Amino acid sequence: MVSTNKNILRTILIASYIMIVALIISGISALFSYLNTGADRSTMLHTEIQKVEQYLPKMIWQPLQNEGRPMDNENLNALQNNYLDAWYVKQIAYKTNKTAGIKDYYTDRARENLYNFIELNKAENITVEATTLKHNPTLEFFSEDGQLAVVTDRNVVEYKRVFKAEQLVLETTETSTYKMVFLLEDGFWRIRHLVKESSKPFEAKAVKIETDSLNIxxxxxxxxxxxxxxxxxxxxxxxxxxxxxxxxxxxxxxxxxxxxxxxxxxxxxxxxxxxxxxxxxxxxxxxxxxxxxxxxxxxxxxxxxxxxxxxxxxxxxxxxxxxxxxxxxxxxxxxxxxxxxxxxxxxxxxxxxxxxxxxxxxxxxxxxxxxxxxxxxxxxxxxxxxxxxxxxxxxxxxxxxxxxxxxxxxxxxxxxxxxxxxxxxxxxxxxxxxxxxxxxxxxxxxxxxxxxxxxxxxxxxxxxxxxxxxxxxxxxxxxxxxxxxxxxxxxxxxxxxxxxxxxx
Known part of the structure; x- marks a missing residue:
């Protein structure tokens, strides 16, 4: 009877071991299969930005008259999506003083400046809440190999609130012009170079609306x-x-x-x-x-x-x-x-x-x-x-x-x-x-x-x-x-x- 119980226990342990090994092998196999069928790394790592639900500033592209290769709609949409993603992850980073997501949308050199700015803000106990409300981009250049694009974004309406030790110290709305160079890397249009060329306070157009005839x-x-x-x-x-x-x-x-x-x-x-x-x-x-x-x-x-x-x-x-x-x-x-x-x-x-x-x-x-x-x-x-x-x-x-x-x-x-x-x-x-x-x-x-x-x-x-x-x-x-x-x-x-x- 004792021998029979030992044999049953041994059988159960062996069966469990085989099942665990099989599950591990199955998981590794699924991962390799996932990676080999074009899986997006941002989806796998849960860092994908869903702009449809998160970030929808007004985008008005100027007519395409760029130098270099003609731009097709598929590439233009990808460029726009990654560009807005870059703005979004930067705004999240400035608000939280964390760098998650930045590497997906900025090249090594561009992200270095962002990292330095975030570290400085963290040291000074400063956070920034910001959003862009309107963009007017112009495609200036698209390389023949489809790997480089130059964009000028004029009259970008940008709202900012700056906090120090959780106290509001600055609130401003600006209209700015940015010039950017994008590189296509691993399927992402990453910002390689970004310069703010000009900036001025935003002024809403004065609108006089007639109300004398109202009789509500x-x-x-x-x-x-x-x-x-x-x-x-x-x-x-x-x-x-x-x-x-x-x-x-x-x-x-x-x-x-x-x-x-x-x-x-x-x-x-x-x-x-x-x-x-x-x-x-x-x-x-x-x-x-x-x-x-x-x-x-x-x-x-x-x-x-x-x-x-x-x-x-x-x-x-x-x-x-x-x-x-x-x-x-x-x-x-x-x-x-x-x-x-x-x-x-x-x-x-x-x-x-x-x-x-x-x-x-x-x-x-x-x-x-x-x-x-x-x-x-x-x-x-x-x-x-x-x-x-x-x-x-x-x-x-x-x-x-x-x-x-x-x-x-x-x-x-x-x-x-x-x-x-x-x-x-x-x-x-x-x-x-x-x-x-x-x-x-x-x-x-x-x-x-x-x-x-x-x-x-x-x-x-x-x-x-x-x-x-x-x-x-x-x-x-x-x-x-x-x-x-x-x-x-x-x-x-x-x-x-x-x-x-x-x-x-």
Whole structure:
């Protein structure tokens, strides 16, 4: 019996040994096979840069009239991809003071300067957050053997923030010209030589947009059945047309709509979502309603390295909609000041300023605003926006005085009370809440203040909602139930007492 057990154990050990050896041999064989079938080393080492998701500055190549060999599209695309990769890995290196990835996109001599700069910054406790927003490259020369290229990149718009010991010491946007020599090595176009030939402060073009004819008397809109998911599978032109007719018949002339960043596909905007958005504007035009379009909602990552992605999102929306007759104004971001504490006030404001410049560059006809969540933030970027918009859910007794203060601080811009309202919820989760009569009295009073101060306005909102996503107000039932009852029309479709005061 003992001998039998030993034989069984010996057999198990031998079998296990054979299996381990077989696995090792199989792994080595697979690795050699991988390397011998043209495997990309960056994929194997997980250092590949995915620009589609990470880095998308605007690239405008000048017409190809280079000396030397004619450049084909395949080589030009490879050169562009590696060039942008080189910028991206350099920016990551300057932010982290680490050198990962640099050797893939710079030759020995070029990377030596980068390494020295990183070591100096590390010693001085300096970090740099930077991105390029626009490139205008010209191919000057492409060698006959296809191994060398010379490129001049003019009017490169480059944003930088320099920190020392985590304190911001410099913020600048520059327009620069670079000249570069590229060598093709191991399938990579690497930068061999790079010189900054000139640089000057970036100046956005001043754009004067007419706002005297604005007379916004509107409402923030979501369909009752699918709030905060207006452009999803339940999108219905019939529902929107019915609702827009109600809004127009009530004496209002405009609606505020929201583009959610992730829902629309972020940098790669979903064409089907765009189609639904344009159909919505078509319906608004048919009802003679104007649209204030909020470009960024459900968005909170303002990090510099993501700016190019955010720009491509805004660019796609603006280019698709800017000539639509229903459009009256762009709202850059819904309540960005709520992100000041978590994201950093300076970072958020820099992002907003940059986005305003982009939108005005793309569209010089429609005014731009920002949907501040309170009156305290209304004066931020007052010289950049064309309309000053703010939300108000505070004590009505203080509103008149607050408006007069804002007008004194900002005397030359139209003011829009862009969100306001009162929930009619009073129930288990909020026993001392407001009634429908309280809501009606609130809207009667606030419309009197609006009229007295000649304010433009957009109330919140047309309908009571049956469901409110947790992403909107969190999961606490007293907040979610309160949010469900801000409408002028209840969940059964009946007009509430407040509907009488939907406008002045």
């Amino acid at each position: 008397k509107g409402i923030n809109y979501y369909p009752q059945a699918n709030p905060w998911n207006m452009f999803g599978d339940a999108f219905s032109t019939d529902t929107i047309a019915k609702d827009f007719k109600i809004i127009k018949d009530a004496g209002l002339n405009s609606v505020r709509l929201f583009v959610q960043y992730e829902d629309f596909g972020k940098a790669n905007v979903n064409p089907k979502k765009l189609e639904k958005l344009i159909k919505t504007l078509d319906i608004a035009e048919a009802e003679n309603l104007k649209v204030v379009l909020t470009l960024f909602d459900f968005f909170g990552d303002y990090s510099v390295m993501n700016w190019t992605l955010n720009q491509r999102h805004a660019e796609a929306i603006v280019e698709a909609v800017k000539d639509h007759n229903a459009l009256v104004a762009w709202d850059i971001k819904n309540e960005p000041n709520l992100d000041f504490e978590s994201r950093g006030k300076e970072t958020v404001i820099a992002w907003l300023e940059n986005m305003i410049d982009l939108v005005k560059e793309l569209d010089n006809k429609h005014p731009v605003t920002i949907g501040w969540s309170n009156t305290q933030s209304a004066s931020i970027l007052k010289d950049k926006v064309d309309i000053v918009s703010f939300h108000y859910y505070e004590d009505l007794s203080k509103l008149d005085e607050t408006i007069k203060t804002i007008k004194k601080d900002i005397p030359n811009k139209p003011l829009v009370l862009q969100e306001f309202g009162l929930s009619s919820y009073s129930g288990f989760w909020k026993p001392f809440g407001s009634s429908k009569e309280d809501q009606a009295n609130y809207h009667k009073k606030i419309q009197e203040i609006i009229t007295a101060n000649n304010l433009q306005f957009m109330s919140w909102t047309l309908y009571d909602f049956v469901e409110v996503p947790k992403d909107v107000v969190g999961s606490r039932p007293w907040r979610r139930n309160t949010q469900k009852h801000f409408g002028f029309i209840d969940k059964n479709g009946a007009k509430k007492a407040s509907f009488k005061y939907i406008t002045n």
